[in-house]
Amino acid sequence: MATLRSEDLDQVRTELRKCGTSAVLDLEEVNLADVEGVCFLNACEANGISVVHCSPYIREWMSLERGERKYTLKHSKDGSFGRSVRGSTANPSRRSAHNC
Numbered sequence: 628m629a630t631l632r633s634e635d636l637d638q639v640r641t642e643l644r645k646c647g648t649s650a651v652l653d654l655e656e657v658n659l660a661d662v663e664g665v666c667f668l669n670a671c672e673a674n675g676i677s678v679v680h681c682s683p684y685i686r687e688w689m690s691l692e693r694g695e696r697k698y699t700l701k702h703s704k705d706g707s708f709g710r711s712v713r714g715s716t717a718n719p720s721r722r723s724a725h726n727c
Contacts (some may be wrong), residue, residue: 628656628657628659628660629657629658629659630657630658630659630660630661630664631654631657631659631660631661631664631667631668632660632661632663632664633661633663633664633686634662635664636663636667638698639667643671643676650676650677651676651678651679652668652671652677652678652679652681653674653678654668654678654679654680654681654682654685655677655679655680657681657682657685658682658684658685659684659685660685660688662692665685665688665689665690665692668681668685668689669689669692669693672689672718
């Protein structure tokens with residue numbers, strides 16, 4: 628199991644420059660990332676670099692950082708309102724405040 632951390636990003640950038648426009652990031656062996664790693668992956672995709680074999684955990688975090696989740700108000704049986712995430716049981720209060 629590998630982790631993509633902020634201290635690894637300079638090396639990854641160097642390797643991507645060597646590959647040029649045909650660069651593809653294969654994350655098959657990466658199971659964890661820190662917030663800088665997730666933001667880096669989002670930036671790569673935004674710049675046309677494919678990110679493949681990404682773990683569901685990292686892919687979900689990438690989506691959260693891009694702000695793609697839709698939060699809605701949910702009316703509970705006791706008459707109060709709470710937030711829910713459409714299509715997921717994720718806790719919206721745990722959403723990162725970092726936003727890339």
